[in-house]
Amino acid sequence: MAGAIIENMSTKKLVIVGVILLIFQVLSFLVGGLIAPSPTTAVHYLATKCVDNRKHLQRTKLFMPWGPNQCEKIRDFDEAMGKQIKADDIVFAVHMPMPNKDMSPWFQFILVILQFDIAFKLVNPIEEGAIATIDVSLAFRDDTFSEWTEMAHSIEHRKLSCIFSTAKAPENEGRHYECDLLPFMEMGSVAHKYYLINIRLPVNEKKRINVGIGEIKDIRLVGIHQNGGFTKVWFAMKTFLTPSILIIMIWYWRRITLMTRPPVLLEKVIFALGISMTFINIPVEWFSIGFNWTWMLLFGDIRQGIFYAMLLSFWIIFCGEHLMDQTQRNRFSVYWKQVGPIVFGSFCLFIFDMCERGVQLKNPFYSIWASDVGTELAMAFIIVAGICACLYFLFLCFMVFQVFRNISGKRSCLPAMSKARRLHYEGLIFRFKFLMLVTLACAAMTVIFFIISQVNEGHWHWGNYTVQVNSAFFTGIYGMWNLYVFAIMFLYAPSHKQYGDEQSNGDLGVNSGEDAQLTTTITHVDGPTVLYKMTGKEAQE
Template sequence: MAGAIIENLSGRKLGVLIVFLMLCQLICFLVGALIAPAPSSVMSILGTKCIDKNYRHDKWYWTRGKGKCQSIGDYKDPKVVEQDINANNIIFSFQIPSPKDNTVLDYSRWHQNLIAMMHLDIQYHHEAKFDPNALMTIEARLGYRNKGDPEDRWVEYASSTEERILDCSIDPIHKKEEYMYNCSSVPLFELGSVHHDFYLLNIRLPISTQEEPRDPPTNDELGYLTDVWVAFIHQNGGFTKVWVSLKTVFFPTIVGIMVWFWRRISILSRPPALLEYMLMVLGAALTILNCPLEYLTLYFDCPWMTVVSDIRQGLFYASLLSFWLIFTGEHLMVRDDIERNKVKVYWRHLSAVLGGCLCLFVFDMCERGVQLTNPFYSIWVTEIGTNLALAFIILAGVCAGLYFCFLSYMIWKVFINISSKRQSLPAMSTARRLHYEGIIYRFKVLMLATLLCAAMTVIGFILGQVSEGQWSWDENIKLEYTSAFFTGVYGMWNVYTFALICLYAPSHKRWPKDQDWPASDNCDTQSSTGEEIEFSRLATEPSEMSSITAFAQKAATD
């Protein structure tokens, strides 16, 4: 029987391969820890209060450079009284990025995405009408310009009138003048690419007046609003460069090992086994994930890149989770009269995985899909949407944890199954017994590596969901995300997939038949003729891809 490389590779060569893969894994962690900066940065900017008695919706208000707006420091400024300024005449302007140490900064296309969260400073005032859960109407415009453009030339990127719900509170003992309410941040916009050098955000909180009557009245319960802050979160360019560099290295590597693997499969006289098909599916999904499409953002405006990245990662998750179920199931080989090596045997398991991934896709399209046309849209703007989003994230985390528990149970059953089947080993010849004991040991190590990879994947998925959601639900969650974790887990996926494809490729070596074993083992062989004949018949089945499954099947039929 030819078997797989993991069964026939010498111990020295296998050790060299494992050391090489571990070094690759270590390098991925070190690259993230020593070279890459933090994955993202936050820039909190206080809005400049621009005033204009003749406000127009098509006019831009900026704070630096030629033609900057007329501004006030606070509402006690004499200009407020002189020009009879009200809320409709105040525009909060945010020109980003802000200068640092008298140096003009600009955004880089390596920054990839830009998220904005708005926070209101509302001061307690006994005469101000305030509702802690008031519905706030926001008129927002986002513009851009590039290097070399005139300082007063801003081009509109998007504009929208949105509604957000406040979530404010104050300690009763602090209900005094000049004390601030504790208000949660609200999502403002999200861009899937940062294609331009400078951005300008104008925000107006209109109220109902005789000049601008509104039915029903808007923003009449916001209290004494003193300032507006916006936190701009972007992915660090240095981290993006490291991330894309890893993709550039892994992409041709996985493509090459897949071509090599399929060439070995195609020269066999038997059709490919189910696990071999699943390895190709897993490799294809990882190849799609590895494809460095981020290079396109350096030359083109790609607001859809975030959605595409989520879809690619979802495809990989679906492939990886499905592979683990089939991988453990094919090696379980319990006495259940089920014909293995067919996808339909696992339709319940795969339906659950694909159903969960489909729900994630629908949820993502409800948020980021709509943002392709309106970056100011957010599913978190209503109480129902917020509760639905939170419930979905919590449910996704619980399902990921339950999946890991179920996979751990299946792997435990595989270990119990293989251990119970080892009772037939003493009846075999010494050389053959040592051969299968080595195979079982290697297989157990591989299953433990699978369990470790599954644990890291589930932890990474849960932390990723919390990382994306914590800005929206504005909880005081202190999570230290390091570049080493992200690059390490990403490298682990590639190393693990590379190892599986390499070790489970068909081997060119063939173990000798019973009569070809050394003469010193003939007594053992003769004492177990029935066992050897039965084993040989099962080991040469054309549907098997490795002798470990044949061994498990053989003991299951005893």
């Protein structure tokens, strides 16, 4: 029967393939480290205080902080009190980006964090559990002459979490509270050049709206977006890697279909892994440059979730099918206890994502982090996801240990063989162990990347917007996934060389006779052999 390429290819050719893959892996890190800039940039904005002098009119006008049609401004609230301007008539205006700059679709997304500058006043302190009610509008335009078009309007609530580090005494009036940053807005595309945000803080003492939130001096925003240079490098990588995985996947399945037997479970799972890798590779993000596809962030999360689920399931089945003493193999139902939790966790991840980014398709100001329950849920998700990822890796290490232990037990038969045959099988064992160690390394890097990406996203919402992961890590891990999938499909594809029992035994000078054959394989007996076959006579000798 035809074995897999990993067992039939010469050591010299395998070393050449390994060196080529290693070079591409190093290049994937260098692309991010030397060519691409940091993945994201944080830009600080200070809101301009505009005055709405219109009386008895619906407040639909948008106020521009600068330019030819700029609003009437005030410096602070003391000036507003001197001019008898009510709090309801003050609009905090923020133009994104800064003057003489414009936004770009290459930015891919915008995440905005809000911070209140609140001064301490004995007569107006921040009450326990104070909630700020924000009347906010978002508008866009693509040139500096056209009118603003409102794209979203919402009334949001944000709970204040502020501390005053010094004594609350008269001499300390005017000092600012230390307030946590608040999630404010997230958009999944940047299709327009200019954006305008107008924020009102309406006051209604009867309904306790914006009462007990202290004396707000200023509103600051932090806009976080993906760097355009990193986006171009990322798109280029996806465009380059997509055809390579697609071609190897077609070649792999063609070799499987040429076999006289039906494909076994491991071969099917490898093909499914190639499909999931192709799905995440396809650079549909190119369309986001010309179209306002606000759902691209959600779609990207779904693609990554499918790939994670397939990759984690593959590793479980890959190790399980290589347990030589496992009596039941080549059936997906055997792994439902291991794969089931992975599918369930992926489904929970999808629901969690839909609860935030799904709603943001209609209301970009919605955030699951805005409420206590949502924050606790999001925090719990990040912690549980990290713990589960670590437990999964430990379980995978245990399965690999079992495989290695079984192989060590079978190696006791090797000294009885002829020298040529023993060296042949020792080489196969070494190849297999090396591949398993590479799998563990890939799993470890994937788990680390998953945890860091979840924590990094959490840091954005917690306000630590300076936390960034180096571009080399993103491009390196992404390249590692592609190279690993490429290597698995190449090495586990059926070889064109035919190694039947008679041919194999004849080449190595082994007497087959009529002795019962003891077959030990790392996969299924009908699939790639990948390790060795021994006759009963050889085992006795």
